[in-house]
Amino acid sequence: MYNICEGQRIYLRNIELNDAKLVAKWKDEIVMRKMSVGLNTNISYENQLQDIKLSIEEGEELYLIIALKDNNEPIGYIRINWLDENKEMAWLRFGLGSHRQEGYAKEGLKLIIDYLFSIGTHRIDAEVLMFNYPSQGTLRSVGFLHEGTRRQAYYDGEEYVDVFVFGIVKE
Template sequence: MNNPKGEELKFHIGSTFVVELSGEDVKYFSERRITRAEPVTLVFFSEKADGDNEKIGFVEFDLRVINRNAYITFYVAPQYRGKGIGKLMLRKALEFAFKELNLHRITAEVYEYNERSLRLLESSGFKKEGILKEAKYHDGRYWDIIVMGLMEEDWKNNEEFRR
């Protein structure tokens, strides 16, 4: 591939490439390229009668520490769905995220066919912020990805979302 000056352009694929950036250039890069913040995962358990614990599900925050935000992912085991446990897990995780991780906002990306997750997020205060048109290929067709967000102030100011 040649650039406008006719010189050949080279590229690198992989995670070991390091480049020195000027202070001015840093603003153009995703925080994920600059920092190595590990995701924070909360695993929820149910205590069984025999004293053992069974995993109910998890909530994970993919942190953007500089900007004080995170992308959220959550999962509830099939046998626990439809019982309000997912809502409880999400509420506990949001409290942890805003109080302990000191986040300013949380973003969720949900496939349009995942109606259960969309309802759960909406009932927890998330607002629809945008749509990534036909961004997910599944089962022979393209689906939209719904982008949802929850701001710290909205979470703090609405007692209903924290019950």
Template sequence: MIDTEALRTQPELTGENIVLAQLDESCFEPAWRALREPETIRLTGTHTVFTEDQIRTWLASRPGLDDRADYAILRKEDRGYLGEVVLSDFDGDNRSAAFRIALTGPDVFGKGYGTEATKLILDFAFDVVGVHRVSLEVFDFNPRAQRVYEKCGFVREGLQREALWWDGEWHDVVTMAILKNDPRP
């Protein structure tokens, strides 16, 4: 059974170098900058061009939801915004959820923040919310993210051939998942 109250109240999750805190309108400025960062846009395959009002409305609507968890990834030392990590698409019957993460840009890539955020959110998903399976999709041109997911225990399950059109080329989407009883290094 999915603990929807844990999703609604969404506790802060603290790691060694980061804190995951409820994503809300206080994150607008850095989130807005990240949505205009070319490498972040490419790695997330985001074709949509958002307006400031859309992002303000979206961020303000995140707290209190019982069907997803939207977390801001904050640097522990100064609570600087590093990105977001999300559990969504919960299926209560099958105790599953989808995962996604987006860091703000190349200045925070390769520093372990994504790995730590992924491990924290998986612990929350399995040990608090009560899911059995967490799945994700990652583009073929992002091997760095694929390595992070594998390091966190995700297993490659499939390939969606030519599922993303980006910069005049088709790209494959790799599907991965982790189960509650899989090793979580």
């Protein structure tokens, strides 16, 4: 297990194959499906295991587990799905499976932002569904700005909704 960075209450470590069951559980929760992956998306242990395996084998992204320092409990993930070949631009996603509204996502995002900027990344993007107010607030709290709206760009299983584009640049 390799820790990327460590904060006051959490650390970020590389995802492992044995995290698949927990990630599948998190992503299959109704709130997570509604806010990110879509209600009609098939979430299973098998497809999450395959996704993690592919991520590890290809080595082209950072897929990290947020874990509590005091007991090593995994509570969420941060995923840098895209990092250009020069590592100057990145696109991230994040989610908590437990311990929501306790500041852990904010702490994790601060850690990954600092890490990415330290390796030369200039810009980080994130996209959030228009009704995902908690994630919008978390992104704003760590310095992301709402830069635009992709109108009706996502079908959440019930209707087409706007996607808000957020960004942060290294100052």
